[in-house]
Amino acid sequence: MGQPGHTVPPAGTPAGVPSLVFRAGSLLCALRLDEVIETMRPLATHPLAGTPAYVSGICIMRGVPTLVVDVARLLGGGEAEVVRFVAVRTERGPVAFATGAISGVRPVAADTAGRQEALLGDAPARLVAAIGTIDAEPVLLLQSMRLVPDEVWAAAAA
Secondary structure (H helix, E strand, C coil): CCCCCCCCCCCCCCCEEEEEEEEEEEEEEEEEHHEEEEEECCCECCCCCCCCCCEEEEECCCCCEEEEHHHHHCCCCCCCCCCEEEEECCCCEEEEEEEEEEEEEEEEECCCCCCCCHHHHCCHHHEECCCCCCCCEEEECCCCCHHHHHHHHHHHHH
């Protein structure tokens, strides 16, 4: 049985995109499972001059210097407790996302065609692939490969 304003997919249709669901401050977010490498406890992070406030710095992840992006700050939610790192694949190499608690792997029902830019507030639309729901709570399905701007990669390389 669906909720008002929601369509129920036909029987046998996947309920959504398999995603890793986590908190970023008060926001519920998700990353497509095929973009996630692993999750881990937060690693020691070293500040990186010349980067935006949402870049916490660099950590050494599996022997490789890796950018650390604070997802709550990136999405405009301010400071939030970081309890996990989520390593993700990007076009230029892995990035560690500093997140809150991880809820697990869940299908996220998201309609990219129905996305309303006004719902995103301060979060740039290029960061969010779609807005879906889990248990009647909005969830932002993030586009991880586009989260780190070129200028941040340039500052990290310098």
